[in-house]
Amino acid sequence: MSLMLPSESATARSVVGVAADLFAALRGESAVLPRAESVVLVVIDGLGAISLRAHAGHARALTGGMTKRDVAHSVFPSTTAAALTSIVTGVWPGEHGLIGYRVLDPERDVLVNQLSGWESDGLDPFTWQPVPTIFERAAEHGHRSFAVGIAAYATSGFTRATLRGAEFVAATTPAERVAAAYDLAQRHPGSLVYCYLPEVDKAGHKHGIDSPEWVAALEGVDAALSVRTPPGVGVLVTSDHGMVDVPxxxxxxxxxxxxxxxxxxxxxxxxxxxxxxxxxxxxxxxxxxxxxxxxxxxxxxxxxxxxxxxxxxxxxxxxxxxxxxxxxxxxxxxxxxxxxxxxxxxxxxxxxHGALTPEERQVPVIRLGAFAR
Incomplete structure (x- = not known):
């Protein structure tokens, strides 16, 4: 059988390690990031490194200083429930248990939706996903945490499973979310701020990654991240997965x-x-x-x-x-x-997305602000 995980160098980064990198940067102990007074983790849902580079002219803020090293690999399956949870817990899907979009609840022998079905499918966020989040661990070490996202996600089961420990702050547009994240990081030294941007993923699902709509979504996110980063704030921009167009x-x-x-x-x-x-x-x-x-x-x-x-x-x-x-x-x-x-x-x-192609598994890891090279 020819199926295997894509070959990756021994030094290739994984999205699973992002949480540890950010914690170490706050303490000045990271081997890959310089020390920062506060840190912001920006997750652009659905933005693969390959598609980003292919559309670099529409994302100059993101790709302007991007090098070949600014890439990591996502988890398997390369899907939102699995990968986002790995980013914010620092463990692989085999440990946190969100191993796909719809999976079996073996006790009831029914399929459950791990992204949007927590309430309708009767899942307890605290037991179905028991691994401590990056935000809960930050609180144990005296760091305040915030999660900036869309208001509709504020109290969802997936949010309670993956963002617990963070104070949720709602903002409407990508620009408003990035501005809110930067403001929180600046006003609260030592804080960890998570900023979620789902627009690129939504446009890709509906229209495809080469569509005008997808390009417009990318341009909007890039414009949001083109603003000046507050002094002393380190920003890490990544994604949970990329995608491919399926005719x-x-x-x-x-x-x-x-x-x-x-x-x-x-x-x-x-x-x-x-x-x-x-x-x-x-x-x-x-x-x-x-x-x-x-x-x-x-x-x-x-x-x-x-x-x-x-x-x-x-x-x-x-x-x-x-x-x-x-x-x-x-x-x-x-x-x-x-x-x-x-x-x-x-x-x-x-x-x-969900499979093993480089388009799905390779994601950008871009350093801005105090993290910039």
């Missing part, structure tokens, strides 16, 4: 006959979690799905994925229990859909 001709739909022996289809179209029926012949189902998706997706078992370190070096029993018995990881610009699902809204997405 309609590369959208594979699994109908009922393809899903025989499978009781649940979770994950997302570029990284499906497939859960076997209790009476299914596992080897036969895996072989059939591999044949059905040959050339479009690689199909591996849960044990193979864990053994190869896809979800990180450590996988807890809880995280493993949420994973599919097999995973379908899309190649190139393919996506795979459950044709039996009543909700087919995902079929309208152009830009997608």
């Amino acid at each position: 309609a001709s590369r959208q594979i739909v699994l109908e009922e006959e393809h899903l025989a022996g499978i009781r649940h289809v979770g994950g997302e179209p570029r990284m499906l979690h497939l859960y076997l029926a209790p009476d299914a012949e596992a080897d036969a189902v895996v072989a059939r799905v591999r044949a059905d998706l040959e050339g479009a997706a690689d199909v591996i078992t849960r044990d193979e994925a864990i053994g190869r370190g896809f979800f990180g070096p450590t996988v807890t029993p809880v995280a493993a229990s949420r994973m599919g018995d097999m995973l379908a990881v899309s190649r190139g610009a393919w996506a795979v859909y459950d044709g039996t699902a009543p909700d087919q809204r995902g079929r309208g997405m152009v830009g997608q």
Whole structure:
């Protein structure tokens, strides 16, 4: 089987290490960042390093001082619930347990949405995601924390699972969010400020990464980050994942006959979690799905994925229990859909992510303010 994690140098950074870098910079003990009076972590959702460089003319503030070293790799799956949680907890998905978009709640044998379904699916943010956040750890060391985002996210289950310990501050536009983050960092020395910008991701999903709408969203974020950084404030700009455009001709739909022996289809179209029926012949189902998706997706078992370190070096029993018995990881610009699902809204997405391509896993890590080289 040819599927493997993309080769990365031994010194390649991971988004999992961002939290530790910021803490060390506040103490003046970081090996990669200079000391800063306060730190701001800006996460531009959905902005891959490859797509950013391809559109450098529309993002001069972000790419002006960007070097080949200013890149990190995201986690697997390369999707928001998994990657954002890794950024703000400093651990891999195999530890924090958010291992996809929709996954199994094994106690109830139902699929749950780990991004937007916390309330409707009955998830407790404090037990479903038990790992302390960067903000909770900051408080233990006497540092005040803030999370600047869109008002609609202020009390969501995902926010309570991943941003707990931070004081939430709502602002409408990217420019207003960045301005609020910089102001908080300046007024509260020693603070840790998180600033979330989802506009690029939303435009990519709806219109694609080469669309005028995506470019406009990138320009808006770049303009927001072009303002002067307050003295002594270190700013680290990164992303949770990139994305690829999936044309309609590369959208594979699994109908009922393809899903025989499978009781649940979770994950997302570029990284499906497939859960076997209790009476299914596992080897036969895996072989059939591999044949059905040959050339479009690689199909591996849960044990193979864990053994190869896809979800990180450590996988807890809880995280493993949420994973599919097999995973379908899309190649190139393919996506795979459950044709039996009543909700087919995902079929309208152009830009997608979740798999292992460099476009999805390589993200920028850009240093501004007191962190600038």
